Amino acid sequence: MYIPSRVCWRHLRQILRQSCLRNLSSTTQDVPHVCIVGSGPAGFYTAQQILKGHPGAKVDIVEKLPVPFGLVRFGVAPDHPEVKNVINTFTTTARNERCTFMGNVHVGKDVSIEELQRAYTAVVLAYGADDDRTLAIKGEDNPNVISARSFVGWFNGLPQDKGLKVDLDAENVVILGQGNVALDVARILLTPISILKKTDISQHALEALSRSRVRKVYLVGRRGPLQVAFTIKELREMIKLPDCRPVIHKEDVSCLKQVIADLPRPRKRLTDLLYKTALEPSDTDTRLWAQAAKEWELRFKLTPAEVMEREGKVTGVKFYINQLQGDDLVNKVAIATSETEEIECGLVFRSIGYKSIPIDPNLPFDERKGIILNQKGRVQDRPGLYCSGWVSTGPVGVILNTMTEGFETGKRILKDIEEGVVSSEGKPGSQAIREKLQSAGKQIVSFSDWDKIDLEEIQRGTPIGKPREKIVDIEEMLQVAHS
The missing domain is CATH 3.50.50.60 (FAD/NAD(P)-binding domain)
Structure with missing residues (x-):
């Protein structure tokens, strides 16, 4: 192969790596299946990096509520609508054909982290900080x-x-x-x-x-x-x-x-x-x-x-x-x-200040700091298990900080996949999890189901001059989602 002198070896390695990843993505059993627990900024930014960095990777975003966007929807003050514009970016990610949103699924209750790890190449905990000091x-x-x-x-x-x-x-x-x-x-x-x-x-x-x-x-x-x-x-x-x-x-x-x-x-x-x-x-x-x-x-x-x-x-x-x-x-x-x-x-x-809580008794967790014990997003002594956002760092910074941290976590996962630290062999992805949830009668909310909730909220807000009137009852959300 002729290589022009102006092409650096690093760039060549990147080309070869991308070629290898494309070849991997063509083999079904080798396709990485990544599960992200939590649909706030940390979850979506990590998903965005994984989808961008691997042409065949599939990402499932699991959320305990029937609606996505976490802290952007429920933490940003209502008089700061410009901050919520990041929802447009998250929506683009969610509509990627290799990304699946699974709402109304409570990890630690409906399905365990161990079950997720058996089904997925990598599992990312990005569920934020749900308690306060x-x-x-x-x-x-x-x-x-x-x-x-x-x-x-x-x-x-x-x-x-x-x-x-x-x-x-x-x-x-x-x-x-x-x-x-x-x-x-x-x-x-x-x-x-x-x-x-x-x-x-x-x-x-x-x-x-x-x-x-x-x-x-x-x-x-x-x-x-x-x-x-x-x-x-x-x-x-x-x-x-x-x-x-x-x-x-x-x-x-x-x-x-x-x-x-x-x-x-x-x-x-x-x-x-x-x-x-x-x-x-x-x-x-x-x-x-x-x-x-x-x-x-x-x-x-x-x-x-x-x-x-x-x-x-x-x-x-x-x-x-x-x-x-x-x-x-x-x-x-x-x-x-x-x-x-x-x-x-x-x-x-x-x-x-806020703090995170352990959603599984087997998680290595620092109760004083309120974070999962980790090394740069890799959960301590749990290969294939990662964390991103406030559950990893503590409640520090704004959405921009979370974006940077989410991107870095996504890159580390891709690196571990590339180097064989984690394997996709025998990992069926969401199929096994869906079968478990459906057999238990669990109602899973898809992103298209969220579109129905979104439209209903906008329609309720219009007559009273508001951009939307949020539905605050989970059962009502589920009724709208599956109407």
């Missing part, structure tokens, strides 16, 4: 201390949270945490109903929020303004929220001007905005804020010590006042002192 303080079990994760599920139509009791008959609310989810909760509580009613927010949440008495929201963090976890986009939205003023105390941020120039660019822009909002607001902002009926306030260096109650009702939160220690400007450590402060409120949201 707790404070372990007195009063935390009061009904008016609510998980931010559950509240987000409530206003986004997640079936498991549709019955959440949210008592909005309180003027003051405390949110424990200063990440993007905390800001999402605050924004939904303070956004005018006239704006929310044009989104896909669930109707039961819209009706409850329309009766809300909430006028002030405190966003409380353990550390200082240089350690906040929210991003500049979310902060800008909060600052520009109609009929609402930000309260950022000058004494908290006045010392930041001298260090702003030395910060990494994203942190620099965020810190500069905090500083200017407190000390250099525009005349227009000052005038609008003076007329606002609602407000939100950032509070720093406070660790929750107790949720205070009287006659079963939340009356406030007691905090330890912290000191920050460490030489690093951003990565300082909060140390609680014996001094305390109290903030009065009638409702508390806990927004201190």
